[in-house]
Amino acid sequence: MKKIFTVLYLMSISLSSVYAQVTSIPALQYTYTNYFQLNREYVHLHLNKTKIAPKENIWFSAYVYDLRTNLPNATTTNLNVALFNEDGQQIDYKTIFINHGFGNGYFNLSEKKLSPGSYYIQASTNYMNNFREDLTFSENFQLLGNLQEKSNEKENIKYDLQFLPESGHLLANVSNNVGVKLIDQNGKGVFFYDAQVLNSNKEKINSFKSNKFGISKFIINPKVSETYKIQLKTEYGDTILQSLPKPEPKGLILKANNFLTDQLALCLETNEESLSKISHKNFFLTITQNQNIKGIQLNFNHSTTYNTIIKREDLFPGINIITVFNENFQPILERLIFNPINIKRKSVTAEISDNLIDSLVIKIHSQEKIDSLQRISISTLPTNNKSYTPSHNILSSFFLKPYISSTIEEGSYYFTDANERKRLFDLDLLLLTQGWSSYNWKNIFNFKPTENFQNEIGFTLSGKLLDDSKSEHRLFITSKTSNLLEILELKDSTNFSLNHLFLKDSSKVYLGLFNKNLNKIKKSSYALSVLPFKKESSFYNSKKTIVNTNQDKFLPIDFKTFIQSTEALDTVVIKAKKKQEIDHRHSGFSDVTLVDEQMATQYHYITDYIANQNFEVRRTMGDVIIKSRRAATINGSRQTRVILDGVPLEGNTVMIYNLLTSQVESISINKSGIGYGVFGGNGVIEIITKTDYKNAKSKNKNFFEYITNNGFSKNKKFYQPKYSSYNTNLFKKYGVIDWQPSITLDKINPEITFKIPNTLTENTTLYIEGMSADGYLISEEIILHLKQ
Numbered sequence: 001m002k003k004i005f006t007v008l009y010l011m012s013i014s015l016s017s018v019y020a021q022v023t024s025i026p027a028l029q030y031t032y033t034n035y036f037q038l039n040r041e042y043v044h045l046h047l048n049k050t051k052i053a054p055k056e057n058i059w060f061s062a063y064v065y066d067l068r069t070n071l072p073n074a075t076t077t078n079l080n081v082a083l084f085n086e087d088g089q090q091i092d093y094k095t096i097f098i099n100h101g102f103g104n105g106y107f108n109l110s111e112k113k114l115s116p117g118s119y120y121i122q123a124s125t126n127y128m129n130n131f132r133e134d135l136t137f138s139e140n141f142q143l144l145g146n147l148q149e150k151s152n153e154k155e156n157i158k159y160d161l162q163f164l165p166e167s168g169h170l171l172a173n174v175s176n177n178v179g180v181k182l183i184d185q186n187g188k189g190v191f192f193y194d195a196q197v198l199n200s201n202k203e204k205i206n207s208f209k210s211n212k213f214g215i216s217k218f219i220i221n222p223k224v225s226e227t228y229k230i231q232l233k234t235e236y237g238d239t240i241l242q243s244l245p246k247p248e249p250k251g252l253i254l255k256a257n258n259f260l261t262d263q264l265a266l267c268l269e270t271n272e273e274s275l276s277k278i279s280h281k282n283f284f285l286t287i288t289q290n291q292n293i294k295g296i297q298l299n300f301n302h303s304t305t306y307n308t309i310i311k312r313e314d315l316f317p318g319i320n321i322i323t324v325f326n327e328n329f330q331p332i333l334e335r336l337i338f339n340p341i342n343i344k345r346k347s348v349t350a351e352i353s354d355n356l357i358d359s360l361v362i363k364i365h366s367q368e369k370i371d372s373l374q375r376i377s378i379s380t381l382p383t384n385n386k387s388y389t390p391s392h393n394i395l396s397s398f399f400l401k402p403y404i405s406s407t408i409e410e411g412s413y414y415f416t417d418a419n420e421r422k423r424l425f426d427l428d429l430l431l432l433t434q435g436w437s438s439y440n441w442k443n444i445f446n447f448k449p450t451e452n453f454q455n456e457i458g459f460t461l462s463g464k465l466l467d468d469s470k471s472e473h474r475l476f477i478t479s480k481t482s483n484l485l486e487i488l489e490l491k492d493s494t495n496f497s498l499n500h501l502f503l504k505d506s507s508k509v510y511l512g513l514f515n516k517n518l519n520k521i522k523k524s525s526y527a528l529s530v531l532p533f534k535k536e537s538s539f540y541n542s543k544k545t546i547v548n549t550n551q552d553k554f555l556p557i558d559f560k561t562f563i564q565s566t567e568a569l570d571t572v573v574i575k576a577k578k579k580q581e582i583d584h585r586h587s588g589f590s591d592v593t594l595v596d597e598q599m600a601t602q603y604h605y606i607t608d609y610i611a612n613q614n615f616e617v618r619r620t621m622g623d624v625i626i627k628s629r630r631a632a633t634i635n636g637s638r639q640t641r642v643i644l645d646g647v648p649l650e651g652n653t654v655m656i657y658n659l660l661t662s663q664v665e666s667i668s669i670n671k672s673g674i675g676y677g678v679f680g681g682n683g684v685i686e687i688i689t690k691t692d693y694k695n696a697k698s699k700n701k702n703f704f705e706y707i708t709n710n711g712f713s714k715n716k717k718f719y720q721p722k723y724s725s726y727n728t729n730l731f732k733k734y735g736v737i738d739w740q741p742s743i744t745l746d747k748i749n750p751e752i753t754f755k756i757p758n759t760l761t762e763n764t765t766l767y768i769e770g771m772s773a774d775g776y777l778i779s780e781e782i783i784l785h786l787k788q
Contacts, residue, residue: 022329022445023329024329025284025295025297027329028284028286028293028325028329029293031444031445032286032288032291032293032444033291033293034448035439035443035444035447035448035449036068036290036291037291037449038130038131038449038451039066039068039073039075039127040067040068040128040131040133040135040290040402041064041065041066041073041075041076041125041127041128041135042064042065042067042135042137042397042398042401042402043062043063043064043065043079043123043124043125043135043136043137043397044062044063044065044137044392044393044394044397044398044769045060045061045062045063045081045121045123045137045139046060046061046062046063046377046379046390046394046767046769047059047060047121047139047141047379047390048060048379048718048736048739049141049379049381049385049387049388049736050139050140050141050142050387050388050389050390051141051142051144051386051387051388051389051734052109052141052142052143052144052387053144053387053559053562053563053721053734053735054110054143054144054145054559054562054563055110055562055563055721056109056110056563056721056736057106057107057108057109057110058106058107058109058121058141059104059105059106059718059739059741060081060104060105060106060121060741061102061103061104061377061741061742061769062079062081062096062098062102062103062104062105062123063101063102063394063769063770063771064076064079064098064101064102064125065101065398065771065775067290067398067402068290068291069775070344070775071101071773071774071775072100072101072102072771072773072775073098073101074100074101075127075455075457076098076125076126076127076455076456076457077097077098077099077456077457077458078095078096078097078098078125078126078456078457078458078459078532078712079095079096079097079098079103079123079124079125080093080094080095080096080123080124080125080126080535080537081093081094081095081096081105081121081122081123082094082121082122082123082537083107083119083120083121083122084119084120084121084122084537084539085114085117085118085119085120086117086118086119086120088539089539090536090537090539091112091114091119092107092112093534093535093536093537094107094505094713095505095710095711095712095713096123096712096713097502097712097713100773101771102375102742102771104377104715104741104742105713105715106715106716106718107121109143114143115143115145116142116143116144116145117142117143117145118140118141118142118143119140119141119142119143120138120139120140120141120539121138121139121141122136122137122138122139122537122539123136123137124136124137124537125455125456126453126454126455126456126532127453127454127455127456128453129452129453130449130450130451130452130453131449132440132443132447132449133402133438133439135402137397139390139391139392140391144557144559144734145559157184157185157190157234157236157238158184158185159182159183159184159190159234159238159240160182160183160184160185161180161181161182161230161232161240161242162180162181162182162183162433163178163179163180163230163242163244163245164178164179164180164181164432164433164435165177165178165179165253166178166179166253166254166255166256166335166432167252167253167254167255167333167335168333168334168435168436169245169247169248169251169253170220170222170244170245170246170247170248171222171247171248171250171251171252171253171269171270171271172222172223172224172247172248172249172271172273173221173222173223173224173271173272173273174221174253174269174270174271174304175219175220175221175255175269176219176220176221176222176247176253177217177218177219177255177432178217178218178219178220178244179215179216179217179429179432179433180195180208180210180215180216180217180218180230180433181214181215181433182210182214182232182234182240183214183407187407187409188409189210189212189213189214189215189409190214190234190235190236191210191211191212191213191214191234191235192209192210192214192216192232192233192234192235192240193209193210193232193233193235194207194209194232194233195207195208195209195210195216195218195230195231195232195233196230196231196232197218197220197228197229197230197244198228198229198230198231199226199227199228200226200227200228205220205228206218206219206220211426211429213409213410213426213430215426215429215430215433216429217429217432220244222244222247223247224246224247224249227243227244227246228243228244229241229242229243229244230242230243230244249273250270250271250273250274250277251270251271251274252268252269252270252274252278252283252324252332252333253268253269253270253333254266254267254268254269254322254324254333254334254335255267255269256322256335256337258337258338258424258428259424259425259428262311262312262313263309263310263311263312264309264310264312264315264337264339265307265308265309266285266307266308266309266310266322267305267306267307268283268285268298268300268305268306268307268324268333269304269305269306270300270304270305271304272304275300275302275304278300279299279300279301279302280299281299281300281326281327282297282298282299282327283297283298283299283306283324283325283326283327284296284297284298284324284325284329285298285308285322285323285324285325286322286323286325287310287315287316287320287321287322288320288321288323288439289316289318289319289320289321292316294314296308312339312341313341315337315339315341316339317339317340317341317342317343317344318338318339318343318399318400319336319337319338319339319399319400319403319431319437320336320337320338320339321334321336321403321437321439322334322335322336322337323441331441334435334436334437335431335432336403336404336431336434336437337428337431338400338424338427338428338431340424343395343399344775344776344777345395345415345776345777345778345779346366346367346368346374346772346776346777346778347366347367347368347778347780348364348365348366348367348374348376348745348768348770348778348780349364349365349367349782350362350363350364350365350766350768350780350782350784351363351365351784352784352786352787353753355758355786355787356755356758357758358757358758359755359756359757359758360755360756360757360758360786361753361754361755362380362753362754362755362756362766362784363751363752363753364376364378364743364745364751364752364753364754364768365750365751366745366750366751370745370746370747370750370772371747371772371774372746372772372773372774373744373745373746373772373773374744374745374746374770374771374772374773374776374778375742375743375744375770375771375772376740376743376744376745376768376769376770376771376778377739377740377741377742377743377768377769377770378738378739378740378743378766378767378768379736379738379739379766379767380736380737380738380739380740380756380764380765380766380767381735381736381737381764381765381767382731382732382733382735382737382759382761382763382764382765383761383762383763383764383765383783384732384763385732385733385734385735385765386733386734387733387734387735387736388765388767390412391408391409391410391411391412392408392411392412393411393412393415393769393779394769394770394771394777394778394779395412395415395777395779396408396411396412396414396415397411398777399415399777400414400415402438403437403438403439404431404434404437404438405434405436405437405438406434408430412779413426414426414427414430415779416781417781456532457500458499458500458501458502458503459500459501459502459503459530459531459532459710459711459712460497460498460499460500460501460530460531460532461477461497461498461501461503461509461528461529461530462495462496462497462528462529462530462531463495463496463497463511463526463527463528463529464494464495464496464526464527465490465494465495465496465513465524465525465526466494466524466525466526466527467524467525473489473490473491473513474487474488474489474490474513474514475487475488475490475496475511475512475513475514476511476512476513476514476521476648477498477509477510477511478509478510478646478647478648479503479504479507479508479509479510480508480646480686481504481507481508481714482501482502482503482504482507482509482708482711483502484498484501484502484503484509485643485648485684486498487514487648502712503530503708503710503711503712504708504711504712504713504714505708505709505710505711505712505713505714506707506708506709506711506714507707507708507711507714508705508706508707508708509528509705509706509707509708510646510703510704510705510706511524511526511528511703511704511706512524512702512703512704520702521647521702521703522702523701523702523703523704524704525704526704526706528706530708530709530710530711531710532710533710534709534710557730559730561724562723562724562730562731562734563721563722563723563724564722564723564724591668591669591670592666592667592668593666593667593668593669594665594666595661595662595664595665595666595667599661600660600661600662603661604660604661605658605659605660605661606656606659606660606661606663606664606667606687607619607624607626607656607657607659608661609661609667610626610667610669610685613669614629614671615627615628615629615640615683615685616628616629616638619657623653623654623657624653624654624656624657625639625653626639626640626642626653626685627639627640627682628640628671628682628683638682639682640682640683640684640685641673641682641683641684641685642656642684642685642687643684643685643686643687644656644687644689645687645688645689646688656687659687659689663689663690664687664688664689664690665688665689665690666687666688667685667686667687667688668685668686669683669684669685670683670684670685670686671683718738718739718740718741720736720737720738720757721736723735726759726760726761727760731759732761735759737756737757737759737761737764738756738757740754743770758786760786761786762785762786763783763784763785763786764783764784764786765781765782765783765784766780766781766782766783766784767780767781768780768781768782
């Protein structure tokens with residue numbers, strides 16, 4: 001075998017010659033790697049369920065991945081998530097904050113008063129618009145109503161029987177592998193059996209049956225003068241008879257054997273009729289994945305076959321795209337294969353560690369050594385439920401779907417704990433029937449992606465001061481719910497702009513002008529806008545998403561009394577409401593503490609509490625200085641910023657000198673200062689007094705108030721709906737037990753526990769998805785048994 005050539009970055013080749021015509025191996029390499037220089041960020045949404053009962057909401061966690069580095073994508077913070085009905089009309093839209101590739105959110109479906117039916121949730125970023133490939137994540141889900149259970153009656157099915165030769169065409173007088181795929185009018189696979197290959201004399205020359213997805217293959221050595229038909233029986237008892245396409249009299253085919261333990265066998269084959277024309281010609285075989293390319297030059301040398309063995313260690317982990325080029329570097333054959341070696345996957349275990357009668361304690365533990373932070377999300381449902389049927393798990397979303405242009409039915413199946421040999425065989429069947437990958441060589445040769453659309457990192461607040469205030473040039477901008485606190489020098493301009501802000505949707509922003517002494521604020525008028533504007537997203541009815549069609553024939557199901565209220569544990573919700581209101585008046589990155597009687601007794605002054613939180617507090621005559629114990633910032637200062645009732649105490653903390661802890665409603669401490677820029681380098685302490693909130697309106701009289709019309713979606717804690725009973729078939733089929741959107745494991749804490757309601761369900765299933773900071777993916781389906 002000729003030596004595999006590796007990726008080369010040959011900058012000496014001019015772009016004009018490369019994109020006009022590829023004429024050499026270096027040009028091919030350069031053209032290919034250039035096409036993948038920009039980051040195609042891929043998204044996976046882990047939904048808590050895909051069949052939603054009335055009065056339930058849909059919850060999700062988002063994972064964003066960079067396939068070039070196999071790491072969480074850290075460049076984008078704005079993930080646009082939209083809901084569509086089956087007619088493609090947008091019914092809701094949110095921007096989710098993504099932090100190092102991870103975020104979470106929900107949609108309140110009950111307030112939308114949507115009709116039962118089929119809906120889509122789609123996720124995309126602005127940066128995806130740079131590419132010709134559709135990178136949008138799309139998942140179908142069902143809103144259940146009072147007539148939603150599918151009957152056993154046979155539907156009026158329209159069959160589509162497809163013959164898909166391994167090389168895209170049949171070649172006469174050689175052995176061909178032919179993929180077969182039977183789907184219905186909705187793209188869903190139909191199982192078939194007793195399939196026969198018949199010649200013109202109706203003699204059986206081969207037989208086969210499909211897997212559960214309606215996919216199979218057979219071998220045939222076709223003759224030009226012969227005709228062939230395929231006859232089969234469907235799972236519904238129908239018989240289909242269809243002619244096989246005529247073989248090409250001359251040409252070349254590619255065959256792959258991906259079932260050897262530690263190697264891949266490839267065979268390029270031609271027939272005697274073609275050999276004289278191609279025996280002295282050079283061909284090129286490449287193996288590609290994302291920006292990586294390897295390959296060999298080959299020729300037939302008077303033989304009708306060219307065989308090569310490639311060690312698995314020389315393949316890329318996951319999907320490998322094998323392409324054959326002719327002497328003019330035109331792609332003529334392509335085959336996708338999957339290499340399961342060295343896939344970046346890690347596992348976790350789960351168990352019931354304690355039974356507290358009304359709740360169960362679940363322990364999650366990493367099975368392998370943890371080298372970096374792991375974030376996971378967990379949907380807990382009754383085992384054998386009908387409400388969790390996503391098209392993909394996180395593994396198939398990132399390791400399979402990006403490379404395939406057509407529908408993948410139950411992509412998650414190929415990465416489950418099912419029989420490994422059968423699972424890999426079925427995966428190879430799927431890939432055999434795909435033909436060309438999602439990356440079109442015409443695009444690769446002619447359309448290098450350009451960065452016309454930027455990564456969206458937060459929001460921009462743009463404004464103009466409408467008053468003529470010549471004496472005041474320092475603009476004070478704050479928003480407690482959006483973690484915003486800035487002081488701008490306006491100088492000679494009345495226009496201002498703040499970029500990359502963590503702004504929450506519909507949050508209040510206050511603006512005011514400082515006087516020269518920075519001790520008074522003047523109210524002025526402003527014209528303001530938040531960018532980017534909310535978008536009317538385009539609906540992509542992706543071929544990669546199969547519509548759930550279980551809604552043509554139904555048996556009656558009564559959901560009217562299924563759920564009593566949308567949130568169980570009402571007393572807990574009421575108690576939590578007060579804390580939630582206070583949390584919203586603090587920054588999103590702070591630890592908020594509510595002052596109670598015990599705390600007020602233990603710490604006489606609020607500065608006593610601050611000192612106990614590892615700050616250096618020095619009381620002088622009539623003043624108090626608070627400093628961080630961390631290393632000084634670049635300006636040499638260690639002084640911590642203090643914000644009292646939303647107003648920063650710029651170098652003057654006398655107002656908290658005698659502030660009693662009993663006078664404080666809440667205090668939040670942000671030791672890292674994340675979200676405050678240079679002002680927060682030594683930490684930020686926010687104090688809200690008891691009198692402030694009661695007199696908030698009067699205190700805000702010096703501020704201009706603006707309510708944002710865009711921003712990151714506000715999230716809320718998941719509460720299990722209050723079901724009328726756990727002991728019903730309806731709950732076992734469609735009920736939800738728990739949703740954990742964000743659980744973290746790391747070196748220090750390789751295991752974690754959390755509580756779920758005890759529904760007395762004998763078997764409970766945890767659907768776990770996750771991603772680590774070093775790019776390993778987690779996907780588990782774990783059944784827990786409740787010991788009675």
